[in-house]
Amino acid sequence: MHRPLPIRLAPALATEPCASCGAREHSVCSAIEDHDLARLAAVAVMRDIRKGDTFIEEGTPATDFFNITRGTVKLFKLLPDGRQQVTGFAGMGHFLGLAVSDTYAFSAEAIEPVQLCRFSRPKLRAVLHDFPALEERLLETACNELVAAQEQMLLLGRKTARERVATFLVAQCHAVLPCGPAEHVPLPMTRSEIADYLGLTIETVSRTLSRFKADKRIATPSNSEVVILDRAWLDDMAAGHAETPCT
Amino acid sequence: MHRPLPIRLAPALATEPCASCGAREHSVCSAIEDHDLARLAAVAVMRDIRKGDTFIEEGTPATDFFNITRGTVKLFKLLPDGRQQVTGFAGMGHFLGLAVSDTYAFSAEAIEPVQLCRFSRPKLRAVLHDFPALEERLLETACNELVAAQEQMLLLGRKTARERVATFLVAQCHAVLPCGPAEHVPLPMTRSEIADYLGLTIETVSRTLSRFKADKRIATPSNSEVVILDRAWLDDMAAGHAETPCT
DNA sequence: CGCACACTTGAACCCCCTCAACCCAAGTGG
DNA sequence: CCACTTGGGTTGAGGGGGTTCAAGTGTGCG
Numbered sequence: 001m002h003r004p005l006p007i008r009l010a011p012a013l014a015t016e017p018c019a020s021c022g023a024r025e026h027s028v029c030s031a032i033e034d035h036d037l038a039r040l041a042a043v044a045v046m047r048d049i050r051k052g053d054t055f056i057e058e059g060t061p062a063t064d065f066f067n068i069t070r071g072t073v074k075l076f077k078l079l080p081d082g083r084q085q086v087t088g089f090a091g092m093g094h095f096l097g098l099a100v101s102d103t104y105a106f107s108a109e110a111i112e113p114v115q116l117c118r119f120s121r122p123k124l125r126a127v128l129h130d131f132p133a134l135e136e137r138l139l140e141t142a143c144n145e146l147v148a149a150q151e152q153m154l155l156l157g158r159k160t161a162r163e164r165v166a167t168f169l170v171a172q173c174h175a176v177l178p179c180g181p182a183e184h185v186p187l188p189m190t191r192s193e194i195a196d197y198l199g200l201t202i203e204t205v206s207r208t209l210s211r212f213k214a215d216k217r218i219a220t221p222s223n224s225e226v227v228i229l230d231r232a233w234l235d236d237m238a239a240g241h242a243e244t245p246c247t
Numbered sequence: 248m249h250r251p252l253p254i255r256l257a258p259a260l261a262t263e264p265c266a267s268c269g270a271r272e273h274s275v276c277s278a279i280e281d282h283d284l285a286r287l288a289a290v291a292v293m294r295d296i297r298k299g300d301t302f303i304e305e306g307t308p309a310t311d312f313f314n315i316t317r318g319t320v321k322l323f324k325l326l327p328d329g330r331q332q333v334t335g336f337a338g339m340g341h342f343l344g345l346a347v348s349d350t351y352a353f354s355a356e357a358i359e360p361v362q363l364c365r366f367s368r369p370k371l372r373a374v375l376h377d378f379p380a381l382e383e384r385l386l387e388t389a390c391n392e393l394v395a396a397q398e399q400m401l402l403l404g405r406k407t408a409r410e411r412v413a414t415f416l417v418a419q420c421h422a423v424l425p426c427g428p429a430e431h432v433p434l435p436m437t438r439s440e441i442a443d444y445l446g447l448t449i450e451t452v453s454r455t456l457s458r459f460k461a462d463k464r465i466a467t468p469s470n471s472e473v474v475i476l477d478r479a480w481l482d483d484m485a486a487g488h489a490e491t492p493c494t
Numbered sequence: 495c496g497c498a499c500a501c502t503t504g505a506a507c508c509c510c511c512t513c514a515a516c517c518c519a520a521g522t523g524g
Numbered sequence: 525c526c527a528c529t530t531g532g533g534t535t536g537a538g539g540g541g542g543t544t545c546a547a548g549t550g551t552g553c554g
Contacts, residue, residue: 077397077398077400077401079401079406079486080486083405083487084405085400085401085404085405087401099390099393099394105394105398106397132379132382135382135383135386136382139389140347143345143346143389146346146392146393146396147346147347147348147352149393149396149400150322150324150334151324151352152400153332153396153400153403154324154326154332154334156404156446157443157445158332158446159326159330196404198404199404199405239327240330241327241328
């Protein structure tokens with residue numbers, strides 16, 4: 001409800017939504033120069049999504065692209081009996097909807113209050129056609145996600161539970177956007193979401209974190225934050241090096 | 248050593264390698280019109296890869312792009328202790344090397360005799376700049392791979408061994424390029440490669456196939472081919488529907 | 495205060511892995 | 525021609541990492 005910069009949102013200036021967007025520097029939008037921002041702003045619609053709301057549903061017609069400007073969403077797929085695989089978490093600056101098919105290949109749900117830009121697909125396609133630099137950035141983004149997806153396949157197919165959790169903590173640590181990797185790692189997602197992301201159960205995630213804590217590798221000031229105590233050890237564990245038999 | 252079509256490779260006609268390429272219609276190359284093929288052919292180098300040869304090594308400088316024109320390659324990542332995850336199999340028409348970073352994010356090995364086109368990255372980038380249609384096709388390709396990768400994450404994270412093998416068989420069945428889905432499915436890869444693709448062990452793959460065979464869901468005329476006998480059941484199993492308690 | 499929800503912890507189980515033996519087809523060389 | 529080797533595949537027995545089931549412990553919020 002509280003807008004930090006209400007005065008600067010002059011309705012007459014159409015480029016404002018994009019020009020003043022804090023996510024721009026973290027996003028594909030930065031491929032468009034200031035003087036061309038109006039084209040982008042014209043097809044963008046700002047939206048607030050409540051925590052828990054699913055704004056992309058797998059299998060439904062893919063009508064829009066999205067760009068997260070605040071908050072975190074989880075991307076996931078479901079099996080008919082309810083088994084869930086979280087394919088990734090998307091934060092500020094993340095571009096969503098890159099699917100060629102005419103239906104979404106995954107669902108997306110806000111795990112905390114989210115603000116995003118919505119672009120209708122045909123309109124954004126037109127913009128893309130005029131700004132090859134933006135299309136190039138999209139290709140770049142897609143490649144990065146592909147690399148991340150391959151890394152995740154390695155995790156899901158071949159890593160042990162402890163290696164998975166260590167990998168997750170290290171990755172979350174690097175995902176803190178503005179500053180560099182900090183020892184203090186926020187976990188906006190629940191244990192259940194972490195479990196569905198790592199291909200484990202809630203209990204295994206909880207037990208593994210407890211184990212790390214007992215071994216003084218991490219500390220848990222609260223349920224939604226972790227402090228890295230032994231970064232080198234976590235890095236080794238994440239990389240899949242044979243763990244020292246320190247029970 | 249043996250060239251099948253030595254006579255048609257007239258050195259004076261530079262477009263020949265591409266114009267006569269059987270893989271063109273299955274590949275991103277089809278985005279380039281006939282009269283522009285010379286530009287592409289000029290930067291392409293044909294290569295034969297022997298079975299078992301690794302022509303992309305994870306972590307080495309990414310100097311080239313590749314396009315498979317014949318045979319099958321496996322794409323994989325390794326952990327330091329040798330654990331392997333196959334992230335995919337690439338056949339005729341498949342484009343390789345889509346990584347933004349300056350080093351390859353995965354390795355690639357020919358699992359049967361392979362013929363491919365090699366493009367140096369800077370040269371192909373120049374061609375891309377002149378043919379936005381080709382870049383668009385690349386983005387499309389990347390999106391499709393992303394969707395496949397997400398599907399594979401669901402498999403690796405949440406499916407049972409039988410569901411994984413069923414999914415693999417059904418997918419292989421659809422992967423037969425020229426004709427539509429046939430009941431006769433070739434398996435160019437070994438059990439070990441299937442296992443590393445599905446996040447299982449050789450033994451589990453073998454046992455599961457034996458089980459399918461005993462249940463008359465498939466037949467195995469040889470080690471490298473499978474015949475689908477009960478497609479509907481396999482589809483159900485692959486989709487993750489609760490299996491009938493038929494032992 | 496008390497309900498709901500997320501998380502933790504314990505005990506038993508099970509699916510898949512590990513280890514091992516064996517089969518089989520294709521070379522290979524004497 | 526046959527003994528031997530080699531590599532991929534199958535099958536069996538046993539064990540373990542993670543799941544399942546269940547109970548208990550916070551903890552935020554009306």
